[in-house]
Amino acid sequence: MPEQNRHPMPGWLIALVILWGLSAIADLLWLTLDRAIPSWDPADHLIGSLNYWWSLQHAQWLSGDWWHSLWTLSSKYPPLLYIATAPFISLLGRDIEPAILVNLLFTALLLGSVFGLGTHLFSRRVGLWAAGLCLLFPRFYTVRTEYFMDYPLTALVAASFLCLTLWRDAQRAWQQWLWAIAFGVWFGLALLMKQSALFFLAIPLLWVAVGTLQQRAWGRFAQLVVASIITLLMFMPWLQTNWLFQISAGFNSNVKSAIAEGDPPLNTIAAWIFYVIDLPNAVSWPLFIVPVLGLGFYWLKLLPHERDRQHDQTSLQWLAVFFAGSYLLWSAIFNKDFRYIMPYLPVVAVVLGYGLTRWSRRWRSIRWGTVCLATVLTLLNLFPVGGTPGRALAQALSPGSRHYPDMHTQFPIQTVVDEIIQAQPYQIVNLGLLHSTALLNQHNVTYYGNRRDFRVYARRISNNDRHLDQDVRSMSWFLSKTQERSPSAQERRRQNAVLQTLRDSPEFRRFKSWELPDGSRLNLFHRRVPAVEVQPLSNIDEITPSGNVQLTRIIVPSQVPPGQPVPITYEWIGSWEQLHSGLVLLNWRNQATLPRPQSMQNGWIHDHAIGLGTLHPQPIQANQFISARATVEPHRPFRVTERTAMLPPSTLSSGTYMLEATYLNRETGETYPIDVPLTTTIAINTNAVPIPAPELDWVSQLRLLAKTLPDGVAALDPVFDQLGRINLYDPVQNYTVQAEKTLAYRLQQEPQNLDYAYGLALARVLQRQVQPAIAALKQIVDLDNDNPNAHAYLAFVNLYAFRPGEAKTAIEAALELNPGSAEFQAIDGIASLLRGNVWQAWQRGQTALKLSSR
Incomplete structure (x- = not known):
């Protein structure tokens, strides 16, 4: 190629690549040396990365259920970090280091965004120095080698603010539209990284919006509206699925955490200067003092001037809007954490880069000396070099920033x-x-x-x-x-x-x-004797050629009183495929009512999954349908022994009860009867002595809890308190799936059974299956139409689904039956508000407050 046609890489781009390369080398060396066990938050995020990696391995892009499960996979935090990490896990493995390497991408984005911001507002030199400072900030290099959301969020907020700045200053219409769309996309990505992006960009966005309205620049205002719509379209699928959890998560992470950690109350000065005190530690004292002095001397005209001061002043004012808005909003939040406010540091880097470049001409040695000192501090803080003098120097000039790799931890x-x-x-x-x-x-x-x-x-x-x-x-x-x-x-x-x-x-x-x-x-x-035991059978002839499930043994007391838990052992054999996919519908019927009646009024059920939902693989997390990797040959024969308890109702009449069993395949819906040993009976005797029993299986507990739901608000606290414990014991909440599948089948046989209907609705609500839950609640309303709580439940789930019209209809029916309920009035007020009727929402809210104060 002729020499004149070549396009060499610009010097500024070479400089950025070198900076990124140096950062990558330092990070890789640190991670290679580190053997630490991840603590609470990094480990929690690493779990999320594995969940999303596995779900994306089995993506069903055209399936609405798959998209719903993708959004519910992380209810507390948005999923962008986990999604971005998935390719690293696929290429490099499931260890900690591949996940953390995703930060290399965000380092590149951060350097580019800070460089762009500094170049646009001041000069290319300021942009390069600001980008370089980002690598020397202790707050950045101590977080960069951990798996947190805050560092990627910092990069995305910087990119968003850069686009907003470029839009603000763009003169041509096509440039304005380009940067408005870019801002909408980057802001959407920032929110999908972490919701707190809003607290950094809300004030600058409001600032420019008010400015356009004051100038009557309707076209520019329309661009901001379009950008906001793009952001909402990107963020809403996750938010709409998880908004209710964000309310409780916001309270727990803000109020409860602040109290537990002893953060200063908002009515104290300490709360408002918390981050001011931290700022020198975040950037190190040399990188704070020298640039600030440079700024001061420059504006006092003690240092030489190189460009238009008026332009620089306008740029600094714009950066001050971002800084002040972020600082005030985060100071007003109860829970204080140095990581939370990290995304304002790129703007600080630009200001400090500007101040550092004021030391020019004969003063440039101060600038280079400061950066060299900061580089030495970085090495002293990241690696155990320098001995005692080095540690003392680092502690004095960048206190609290030591972040050595743990080369010794051996925790098994x-x-x-x-x-x-x-x-x-x-x-x-x-x-x-x-x-x-x-x-x-x-x-x-x-x-x-x-x-x-x-x-x-x-x-x-x-x-x-x-x-x-x-x-x-x-x-x-x-x-x-x-x-x-x-x-x-x-x-x-x-x-x-x-x-x-x-x-x-x-x-x-x-x-x-x-x-x-x-x-x-x-x-x-x-x-010593676990609730479920799984044993492979050595002889395939022990099971039927079809692999169908057989009940080979039942151990149950001869007589028990009604209303008390009964210990029982089931032993099943069959192919792994049939056992793993199997739900068993178990009817204990009074012999006096045989042949079978149409309902179980004189008996009880004990439906559950074979193995009580523990047979691997299961869905990787609650509310998911994608299971872990199967590791067992499906036709291999196994024995599954369950030791659990059941609960005969207290209203049962005395008599002898026999077991009937039906197999239900949860995957295909296939059913077939299971033969029961003929000697399997149990006598219900009101005078019998209760027998010690283990905990009821979790499906039985859910059905019992659901029976109290017609009582309304009084039942909700104990119901969800107990469900919270069951969710603790069943880590993937498989019991809700078992309950849903079995109760849906039962309702087909007994469509008028109100207990089954409430149990089915509860199981679907717990799985966040909105439309199926609404269908179940409508069936409850038909069966229990005179109960205002049934209508209220339907209204609440419609509100969760952002269906205020349907919610309004349902809650009005509840209010006709019980107008004195504060909770019903509150639901009606929320429904009115979502429908745009602010005055009615206010009235209902006032009524709810008056009723609740009685």
Whole structure:
């Protein structure tokens, strides 16, 4: 190619590539040396990355159900970080490091955005220096090697603000439209990274919107409207699915966390200067003092001038709008955390880059000396070099920024997971943790368990006095660490109580123990006789040629009183495919009513999944239909033994009850009868002595809880309190699927059964199946039309689905039956507000407040 036709890479682009390359080398070296266990938040996010990686491996782009499951996969945080990480996991594996490497992409975006912002507002030199400063800010390089949302959010907010700035200053219509659309897209991506992007961009967006209205620039205002619509279209699918959870999550993460962490109240000066005090630590003292002095001397005309000061002043005012808006909004939020406000630092970098470049000509050595010192501090903070003098220097000039790789930690979480899988290779396992610390918590154990094909999950227990016994009775695996002292005396007491129970109970044994480097021990406890046992059969002739499920044995007491839990053992054999996909519809009927009546009024049911929902693979998380990787040959024969409990109703008449069993394939809907051993009977006798029994299976508990729903508000707290515990015990909430499938089948046989209808509606609500839940609630309204609570439930679910018209109709029916309910008035007010009737919403709200104060 002729020399004159070549287009060499611009110098500024070479400089940015070099900066990014140096950052990448430092990050890769740090990650190579680091052996740390991820703490709470990084581990929680790593779980999300595995969930989305696996779901995207099985994408069904044209399926509405798949898209719904994708949005529900992460209810607390938007999914963009997890989606962006999926290619790294696919290419490099499921370890921690490949997930963190996604930050290299956001570093490139951050450098480009800061360079663009500095170049546009000031000069290319300012842009390059500002980009370089981003690599030397302690707040950035300490977070960049962790798996948080805040660093990617910082890059996306910077890109969004750059586009908004370019739109603001664009002169031609096509440029304005281009940058308006770009802003809408980047703002949408920022919100899909983390909702808090709104707090950084709301004030600048409002500032330019008001400016366009004051200037009567209707075309430009229309561009902002289009940009906002683009942002909403990108963000709304996730928000519409998870908005209700955002209310509770916002309260928990803001108010409750602030109280727990002792953050300063908003009526104190400390709350409003919290981030001011932190700013020098975020950027380091040299990079704070020298640029600020440069700015001051420049505006006092003590340093040489190089360009139009009026233009620079306008640019600094625009940056001040962003900075002040972000600072004030975040200071007004109860919960304070240095990471939360990090996305305002790119603007700080531009201002400091501008101040640093004021040291020009004969003063340029100050600029270079400052950056060299900041580079030395970066190395001293990231790597254990420099000895005692180096650590002292780093602590003095960039306090609290030491972030060495952990090259020594040997904590056997992966070994614990491997031991559990070896003991129960055909099931998913839920591990109860007595402690939750940065080194050992429910998130990092679940992460390591999910790396093994989503086989092991962990949940924190012993955090509620009312549920201590239930926790121990409901789980089969527990993990504790000695020498672990909780700061709370109440928490220590609960942990010690559970630990003492595990040590003393003949039902548990210490399965394995590991000695840790600090002299403590990690103890793994296992129930001697677990609730579910799965054993492969050596002879395929033990099952039928079709592999159909057989009930080979039942162990049940000869007589029991009504209204008390009854221990029962079922033993099933069949092909793995049939067992894994199998739901069993179990009817216990009074012999006196045989042949079969049309309903179960004189009997009870004990429907559940074979294996009680533990046979691997299961859906990777609650409300999902994509399962983990299958690891068992489908035609291989197995025996599944269940040890659980059932509950005969207290209203049963005395007599002998026999079992009838039907198999229901949850995948295909296929049914067939299962032969029951002829000797299987149980006598209900009001004078019988109750027999100790394990916890009821979770499907039975859901059905019992659903029976109280007609009572309305009074029933909701105990119902959802108990459901919260069941969700703790069933990590993928498979019990809701079992209940839905079995109750839907039952309702086809008994369409007038109100208990089944409430149970089906509850199961669908818990799975967030909006349209099926509405259909179930409409059936309840038909059956229980005189109950105002039935109408109110229907109204609430319609509100959740953003259907205010249908909600209004339903709640009006409830109010006709019970106009004195504060809750009904509040629902009516929300429905009116969503329909645009503000005055009626206000009236209903006032009425609700008056009723609730009585």
